Amino acid sequence: MSPMGPLILASFLFCVGVYGVIARRNAVLVLMSVELMLNAVNINLVAFQDLLYPAEADASGQVFALFIIAIAAAEVGVGLAIVLNMFRNRASVNVDDADLMRW
Amino acid sequence: MEQTLDLAWLVPLLPLVAAGIITFFGKLMPGKGSEIGIATVAVAWVISIGIAVHTFSNSPIDALEKAFSWSPLGGGFTLELGMLVDGLTAMMFLLVTTVSLMVQIYSREYMHGEERFTYFFAMLSLFTFSMLLLVIANNTLQALVGWELVGVCSFLLIGFYWEDKPNQDAANKAFLVTKFADVGLVVGVIVLASAMFGSTSTPFNIGQLTEASIHGDIATGTLVFGTLMIFLGAVGKSGQMPLHVWLPDAMAGPTPVSALIHAATMVTAGVFVVARLYPIYAQSLAVMNTVAIVGVITLFFAGFLALVQDDIKKVLAYSTVSQLGYMMAALGVGGYTAGIFHLFTHGFFKALLFLGSGSLIHAVHSNNMSDMGGMRRHMPHTFWTFIVGSLALAGFPLTAGFFSKDEILVSAQLWGDNSATGDFVFWLGLAAAGVTTFYMARACLLIFWGEYRGAHAHHSGQDHEAHADTVISTPHESGLQITVPLRILAVLSIVAGFIGAPFWSQDDNFEQWTATHALEETTYPFIAGGEHAIELEGEVESAGARNAASPEEVGVALRAGPLATEATEGEGPSNHVLHGPPEFHADVALYALVVFLLAVGLAWRIYGKGEPETDPTMNLGPVTKALVNKYWFDDIGYRGIVVPIRDRLATFVNWTSNEIIDGFVAGVGAQTKRIATGTYDTLDQKVIDGGVNGAAFSAAWWSDKLKRIQSGDVQRYAGALVAGVIVLVLVFAAA
Numbered sequence: 001m002s003p004m005g006p007l008i009l010a011s012f013l014f015c016v017g018v019y020g021v022i023a024r025r026n027a028v029l030v031l032m033s034v035e036l037m038l039n040a041v042n043i044n045l046v047a048f049q050d051l052l053y054p055a056e057a058d059a060s061g062q063v064f065a066l067f068i069i070a071i072a073a074a075e076v077g078v079g080l081a082i083v084l085n086m087f088r089n090r091a092s093v094n095v096d097d098a099d100l101m102r103w
Numbered sequence: 104m105e106q107t108l109d110l111a112w113l114v115p116l117l118p119l120v121a122a123g124i125i126t127f128f129g130k131l132m133p134g135k136g137s138e139i140g141i142a143t144v145a146v147a148w149v150i151s152i153g154i155a156v157h158t159f160s161n162s163p164i165d166a167l168e169k170a171f172s173w174s175p176l177g178g179g180f181t182l183e184l185g186m187l188v189d190g191l192t193a194m195m196f197l198l199v200t201t202v203s204l205m206v207q208i209y210s211r212e213y214m215h216g217e218e219r220f221t222y223f224f225a226m227l228s229l230f231t232f233s234m235l236l237l238v239i240a241n242n243t244l245q246a247l248v249g250w251e252l253v254g255v256c257s258f259l260l261i262g263f264y265w266e267d268k269p270n271q272d273a274a275n276k277a278f279l280v281t282k283f284a285d286v287g288l289v290v291g292v293i294v295l296a297s298a299m300f301g302s303t304s305t306p307f308n309i310g311q312l313t314e315a316s317i318h319g320d321i322a323t324g325t326l327v328f329g330t331l332m333i334f335l336g337a338v339g340k341s342g343q344m345p346l347h348v349w350l351p352d353a354m355a356g357p358t359p360v361s362a363l364i365h366a367a368t369m370v371t372a373g374v375f376v377v378a379r380l381y382p383i384y385a386q387s388l389a390v391m392n393t394v395a396i397v398g399v400i401t402l403f404f405a406g407f408l409a410l411v412q413d414d415i416k417k418v419l420a421y422s423t424v425s426q427l428g429y430m431m432a433a434l435g436v437g438g439y440t441a442g443i444f445h446l447f448t449h450g451f452f453k454a455l456l457f458l459g460s461g462s463l464i465h466a467v468h469s470n471n472m473s474d475m476g477g478m479r480r481h482m483p484h485t486f487w488t489f490i491v492g493s494l495a496l497a498g499f500p501l502t503a504g505f506f507s508k509d510e511i512l513v514s515a516q517l518w519g520d521n522s523a524t525g526d527f528v529f530w531l532g533l534a535a536a537g538v539t540t541f542y543m544a545r546a547c548l549l550i551f552w553g554e555y556r557g558a559h560a561h562h563s564g565q566d567h568e569a570h571a572d573t574v575i576s577t578p579h580e581s582g583l584q585i586t587v588p589l590r591i592l593a594v595l596s597i598v599a600g601f602i603g604a605p606f607w608s609q610d611d612n613f614e615q616w617t618a619t620h621a622l623e624e625t626t627y628p629f630i631a632g633g634e635h636a637i638e639l640e641g642e643v644e645s646a647g648a649r650n651a652a653s654p655e656e657v658g659v660a661l662r663a664g665p666l667a668t669e670a671t672e673g674e675g676p677s678n679h680v681l682h683g684p685p686e687f688h689a690d691v692a693l694y695a696l697v698v699f700l701l702a703v704g705l706a707w708r709i710y711g712k713g714e715p716e717t718d719p720t721m722n723l724g725p726v727t728k729a730l731v732n733k734y735w736f737d738d739i740g741y742r743g744i745v746v747p748i749r750d751r752l753a754t755f756v757n758w759t760s761n762e763i764i765d766g767f768v769a770g771v772g773a774q775t776k777r778i779a780t781g782t783y784d785t786l787d788q789k790v791i792d793g794g795v796n797g798a799a800f801s802a803a804w805w806s807d808k809l810k811r812i813q814s815g816d817v818q819r820y821a822g823a824l825v826a827g828v829i830v831l832v833l834v835f836a837a838a
Contacts (some may be wrong), residue, residue: 020391030818095817102815
């Protein structure tokens with residue numbers, strides 16, 4: 001099976017994620033875009049595992065993907081907590097309003 | 104008695120301790136400090152007698168020399184603080200302590216009630232210490248220290264009544280004149296020491312110095328220059344012409360001071376130093392002649408000045424100058440023994456005369472002889488002691504002055520065979536003896552004969568010695584504390600002469616007593632037949648050998664040396680400094696006696712009635728004018744030295760100081776300030792501060808620009824990150 005299909009999908013998803021992270025103003029959507037990027041990487045890992053080590057019992061790519069899913073879940077937890085607090089303090093989830101770290 | 108020599112260091116030390124105690128505790132004592140001074144000098148006097156007895160009975164001794172050494176500079180150069188005890192030291196000890204003791208006892212009464220009584224005694228003790236330090240010195244540097252200290256004490260005591268301007272002036276004059284001469288002394292001491300550098304670690308040591316000069320180890324030029332420079336110091340200190348001008352003015356001090364310092368001891372320091380270094384002086388005829396000529400000029404001309412003085416102390420002062428001239432002249436004509444013998448006897452009778460005059464002044468409240476008269480009835484003790492002193496000074500037979508002055512004339516007569524200066528000294532000395540007799544007779548007749556004239560309303564300038572509150576009445580004799588020292592000194596003025604009288608035996612006489620082996624070895628190299636001692640001994644032996652062979656030949660050879668006549672009498676080589684025991688020359692004694700009688704006779708004719716109004720010495724026209732104006736020495740000194748220095752040199756130096764030196768200093772200062780300001784303005788303010796500020800400002804400017812990158816906008820950061828990644832990917836892809 002050609003790996004092209006999954007790789008193109010992964011690239012597309014990653015680009016959509018990058019766009020979302022850079023361009024969206026809504027903090028929740030930014031988090032979701034980050035998830036897109038992570039999952040694009042997951043697809044890559046699984047695809048390359050199958051491409052490079054076909055028919056082997058080893059499954060490092062898939063294991064990495066599982067780790068990333070777990071960490072992404074934790075990250076979203078932290079991220080949503082921040083967003084929640086931000087909303088409580090500012091009544092807004094617009095990332096442009098969160099500029100306390102500027103000069 | 105041997106041990107007394109080891110105690111010699113106590114003699115100068117005791118008065119020093121006394122000076123300290125009197126200064127700090129004197130006012131608390133019942134005698135206001137005077138008892139300490141008298142007690143210590145009395146102990147010193149006893150020790151001095153012990154030293155003299157031992158030294159004189161074992162003469163001629165090797166000088167006892169002991170010293171502390173100190174070499175602060177290293178390099179084999181050692182300074183010494185030591186003592187040199189020989190016949191000369193012993194004699195000076197005896198003189199200084201005796202006169203100091205007498206003067207201090209006398210001063211208890213004389214200075215009674217003075218405001219600065221304690222200070223006076225502290226100064227007397229300090230002076231006694233200084234003089235003894237000079238006398239005991241075993242090196243010229245220590246002698247110099249003592250010499251300057253006596254100068255300071257003299258200055259302080261001349262200005263004792265410092266409330267009066269003339270007294271201050273007199274003190275300043277004495278100090279400046281002697282200090283001028285002291286420059287010569289310092290130079291001389293250093294020059295002689297420089298000749299000794301290298302050959303010894305103690306170049307200032309007197310013993311080594313004389314030893315080297317006896318053996319001819321010192322270059323003639325150095326020796327002549329050094330001795331003449333030291334002689335300049337002696338001229339100043341011992342009041343030789345033309346630097347005698349300070350001594351008569353020094354009479355501004357209290358009379359006991361005049362007696363102790365300006366008659367008996369300090370002024371003889373110059374004579375003493377020349378005598379101490381006599382083996383060096385004996386090396387050059389030119390130096391000897393200089394000493395003799397200065398001495399003879401002084402002794403001859405100073406005597407006349409005493410003729411026109413009305414102030415009794417001034418009479419005695421000029422007399423002192425004249426007598427110091429005798430001593431110096433004696434040393435200059437080879438009369439070493441005669442010179443120091445006259446120093447010794449003169450100390451006693453001149454101290455007696457000064458103390459006697461003090462007693463008179465105390466009673467009359469005036470220094471002027473015209474205020475006295477007829478005093479022999481009012482003050483009998485003062486009268487006979489003063490007469491004894493005058494006779495001794497005038498050289499009446501069998502007094503101290505008779506023996507010592509005749510010794511000087513005999514020495515001059517003998518020296519006449521060597522050098523014309525001998526004849527000069529002999530005839531001028533004889534003439535001056537007549538002058539001396541005449542002015543002393545004049546003084547005695549004016550003071551003691553006639554009627555009491557009383558201190559009239561006109562007080563002399565020095566009436567501070569008088570107690571103004573006492574009513575003018577007939578004077579009365581002074582108390583015991585004044586008359587007892589007078590009597591003791593009167594006895595000494597006679598007895599002191601006999602120890603140097605010519606009738607002592609060949610091996611036991613004053614010359615032997617005050618001689619040392621160093622002096623015995625000394626010869627005059629400029630007299631025929633004598634080179635230096637070492638070579639000479641060989642010659643004597645060979646001469647002795649030849650003597651046995653052919654007497655005539657030796658006689659001829661010896662006659663070549665003028666003093667040789669003595670040598671034929673078995674006395675040893677003619678060119679020895681010590682030319683045998685004191686001699687009695689009947690012709691000299693006869694001359695002296697005739698001169699004495701003539702002078703007394705003349706004085707009696709003129710002053711017999713005791714009337715100063717008809718004083719012929721005051722009516723001799725230009726002669727009197729010259730004498731009253733002191734040969735214009737003071738005027739010459741004032742116009743020729745003081746005025747040019749004060750008005751020209753001082754002004755010029757002041758101008759130089761103000762304009763040139765100050766200008767230079769100010770210019771340097773201004774330039775420095777200008778350079779400093781320039782440096783500050785450009786380097787500090789512009790370059791360094793500019794650099795520092797510029798760095799700070801540029802950092803601020805850049806940070807203002809760069810801070811805007813940190814926008815706080817997370818998405819912009821993410822965009823930049825992505826852009827960076829893309830760039831990196833492209834870069835790596837391209838590679």
